Every structure is written in structure tokens, then in C-alpha cells.
Amino acid sequence: MKQTTISKTIEISGIGLHTGVEVNLALKPAPENTGYIFVRTDLDDFEIPASVEYISHCSYATTLMRKGVVLSTCEHLLSALRGYGVDNCFIYLDSIEIPILDGSSEVFLELIERAGIREQNAPRHFLKVLEKVEFEQGDRRMSIEPSDKYEIECVIDFPHPLINHQTYNFEMKNGSFGREIASARTFGFTTEIEMLRKANLALGGSLDNAIVLTPEGMLNEKPLRFENEFVRHKILDIIGDFALLGMPFLGKLKAKKSGHSVHASLMSKLLKTESAWEIVEI
Template sequence: MTTFQTTLASEATIEGIGVHSGREARLVLRPADPNTGIVFVDMQTGQRLAARRENVASTELSTVLGDPNGFHVGTVEHLMSALCGIGLDNVGIEIEGTEIPILDGSALNFVEMIDAVGLERQEATKAAIRVLRPIRVENGPACAEFVPHDGNRFEVAIEFPSPAIGRQEIAFDLEPETYRREIAPARTFGFMRDVERLWAAGLALGSSLENSVVIGEDDRVVNAGGLRFANEFVRHKALDAVGDLAIGGSMITGLYRSFRAGHRMNAMALDALLSSPDAFEVV
């Protein structure tokens, strides 16, 4: 079955604060020509930055693209996840600031923004990276692998010593409706005991109970509204994985399976796959 590329039907704007910088940022998403991909544009200089793996500068706590001493865009994973999850291929993203707004800590607001303006089909077919043989990376107890599979499937598992999280697993085929309903609303999370350390490092300056699920010293969720899902933590890790793998530039036909993986492990697995010419083909 032929699947056509898509872009936005019209432009969309969204603004908010960055979770690490604590600074205001504004995005204007504009329709783009076929085969453009996802491209960030500095609103001040017009400098362009493609959302591709060769432009990944850091995967420490979040995914950062570009030159840290020049034009760069931080915390791109939630927006990239939303674009990939609903099947948006080509968009120019003008940015005022250096970090994508955290909004409510999930991808839901990005999905709602895109759904409000709609998608437009383009007369160009999608490309896909088809996994041909297993590729696996490990780092201590953490691991991630790609396995041949007829479809775009994720199997994600996490394990934390905190009773609030414990071991959680989720498996799903990446389809727009499944993504909207089951993955996009899951929020980022953290521990109250880590806050002072992160602040001292100049991170999490914009983090709050409005945009993060926070686990207190008593190993309980302190947010007044509680969780959106009983296993919201692993759903958010899956959301991150979708966004991190989208930086490969094309949808992936295969199974991605991970255990205790974060941004760095997702990037390591993607690099291992794309640096092994016999492990994939572009179709």
C-alpha cells in the first residue's frame, strides 16, 4: 500500500517555557515541501537545522540538536514524538529561544495544536528504514535492540527501585490513533530528591508540578491530580523513544525493544542501526 507524505494544512503557533532553561520560547510551525523533513529555523537569523541524527549534540536528560555554542534547540523529543506519532513528515519550525516549550510535560498539546490545523497529503511517497537483522546495544543493565518486524512496533520496559514506579511495560504498534490516545498524554517525571542537584547544574529551572509528575521523599506522587494512567511512567518513556528514533529521518519498519533505556540509549541504538549498512534498507 502506498503511503503519501504529509505537511500541515496551515501554520500553527505555540509558546511556553523550557523545562531546563526556564525561559520563554515560541514556535511557529509552517507547511513545507515534500522531502523537506523536520527543519528548525532560528527566528532571528534564519539559520536552519535539520532534525537528523548527525546534528544530535547531547542526550543528557534531554535530546539537544545543533551547536551548543551557536544555534541549537534543546528538549526536542516531545515535539518530535508528536510529529512522528501522528504521521507528519514535512514541517519548518521557526523558533524564538533555544528550547522547545515543555507545556504540560507530555506531547498532548503538540498533537492538539497540529490536529487543530490539520494535515495535508502531498504527492510524494514516504520512505521507511526497514530493519533487516537484529541490532542490540547494552550499557550495564540497560539495553535496546531493533528486530525485523512487519510494522512499526515498540516494546518498552522500565524498572525503578521506587515503589511508586517499580517495573512497568508497554507494547504497541505506532499508529496515529493509538499514539493520540495511549502515548501522547503521558507526562515526564522526576524525583523531588533530585531537584536541588539539577538546579545546581543549571537544569530543570522551568520544572514544576504543572509540567512534571513528581515523586516525593515518601515515594508517593505529589501531584494533586495523581496519574493519568496507572503506568504513566513507562508510557512517557515510550513517548521519548518515539521522538528520539524520529531523528533517524524516516519511519522505522521494525520492532524497537528497550529496557531501562533513556535518551542516550535510544540514540546509541539508532546510531548502531544506521551505521550498519547490512542491518537495514531504505524502502
């Protein structure tokens, strides 16, 4: 199996979910063994590799930082790249935050499909899990264990009539990301909005880019894209965050009430447990 990159440059504009600032984004082909690299065109093309070592904080989105330069809300784009099987890509943007678009990975995926992907000469590398690694934080739990597949089992629990208890099992294969995960949108609660705004977050949030939940239902007039759209979006976030490993994994991830900070903690623990993984070519 060979590495891939996109066949041509693709561009899109949008607003940042948390900053509310307009941002221009371009995805460009990259040489083999590059991985994903963010390039801040507003800061003399400063580069921030999409890597676990640059995770800065993970409150309501995953934020990377290198030498004081920040890149925020990268998980939906990284999820689309990993989900479509793109290994190498330069991501040019002229602001601090990736555009939120419709709150899912669907538009990014459509752009990548339109560009097409090109096979490269180098073999694709996988991080193969050899032994189980777990992380717990209160009632939040996440683990990864050996498997010959890329699998995620996710459980969420919210005391809300549209969510309650949702479970989803996902395997990355044969376009399953596009069919099952890519269009699931991010969600939030009206009870959180005032707090977020006071913290200068969610300034670009709207019914066009998020499911907004009231205590009894939701503000959005358009229906849910899936009955269990919420747990599917959690898997979308997991795929995007775990793209920061720098290669697809072979293992089974199990997540219960997880979030960006739990994802980051498990990745860090996994990488530090050197006996728990090896890099393989298939």
C-alpha cells in the same frame, strides 16, 4: 502511501523545561522530502535539521547542535509529529529550547489536529530493519529487529511505589499514539531536583509540566493519567528520539532501562550497520 505536511501555520508559546525561558514556537507547512527542520528566528533563521548526525548530548533531554547553534528538548514535539503521521514540517522558535507545555505531547498533538494535515505527491519512505542490532550500556539495553510494523516494547524499573516494574507494548497504527502515549507526562524525583538546579537544569520545571516523585509518592495533587504513565512516557521519548532517523521505521524496538543517550547510540549503530536496513516505499 504519500508524505504529509500540516495544512496551515500554528503557533504557541511556553517556557523551556531546563532554561525556564519563554519561547514562541510556530509549526509551518514544508515541501515534500524536507523532513523536520528547526529554524532559530533569534539567530537569522539558522536551520538545524532534526537528524541523528546533529545529536550533541542527551543527559536529561535530547539536544541538537549545528555549527555551534543549539536546539534542546526536541523529543516531545518530534514525538507528536511522528505520532500523528506528519512527514514534513518547519519548526520556528526564538530561543534555545522547545517549550515543555504540560510535559507530554498532548498539546502539540492537539495543535497539529487543529491545523489538519495535507497529503503530498511524493511517496512516504520507511527505514525497514533487515537484521537485529543491539546496544548495551551497563544494565541499559536496547535493540531493534525486523518487523513489518512500527513496534516498541519498553520495560522500566525504578524502586518507587508508584513505578516499580512496568512493561508496555505499543504499535503505531490508527491513532494509537493519541490514545495510548501522547498524554503521558515526563517525571522526575525530588532527590534529583537540587542537583539539576545546581547544574542550571529543570529551571522551568513545575507541577504543571512534570510528575514530581517523593520517596513515598508524588507532589502532584492531580492523579496519574494512566496507572503506567511512566513507561508510556518512556515510549513517547523513544518515538521522539527515533524521529531523528528522518522517516518512520518498520521494526520492533525493545528497550530496557533505556534513556536518550542509549536511543542515540542504537540509532548511530543501526545506521552504521548498512546491511541491517533499507529504505522502502509502501
